[in-house]
Amino acid sequence: RKEVEQDPGPFNVPEGATVAFNCTYSNSASQSFFWYRQDCRKEPKLLMSVYSSGNEDGRFTAQLNRASQYISLLIRDSKLSDSATYLCVVNGRDSGNTPLVFGKGTRLSVIA
């Protein structure tokens, strides 16, 4: 099982739609979870950290399910500007002193 797995998409949704992405991770000891956003031909940028209790930032909601080892990102009322690739990011290994591991990303296209 790969360390971090995501559905690559693309997800093509109309403006105003609600869309959800899931991501699974293999290391049950992982402690840090994030969603990054990457626009075409640009660098990744942090979208949200994912907390154990789940967290919301405007139209974006992130949730963590430790028992099933998955993270989700929900986008409500999609905008054209949400079109991007969304990267799921997790701690790589048991030890705290290791870098993050990035998923391959899920591509979202919001259509007018």
Place this chain on the structure above:
Amino acid sequence: NAGVTQTPKFQVLKTGQSMTLQCAQDMNHNSMYWYRQDPGMGLRLIYYSASEGTTDKGEVPNGYNVSRLNKREFSLRLESAAPSQTSVYFCASSEALLGYSQETQYFGPGTRLLVL
């Protein structure tokens, strides 16, 4: 603040040539990273430096060397470029030492490298 800067933005090399990719951050971050990103492969870690004076291999270190010149600068060197090293290279930095929860990485704009 410029954040994380990378030079050059684009480069074309012939097989066997060498080059150094430069990265600098002005956020006083402890940790710095080099990634490559290829279609369908996602971001893969080449090398990282948890703090000034230390470097460690990541997932795909073969064919690369790094130098943490000081706290601000972290360079990536290709001694003898190969077509398989054609990629987009991103440098990143983070404030906290590795492993701290909620560590955020800040990325540079990337270097697009083509090896013929």
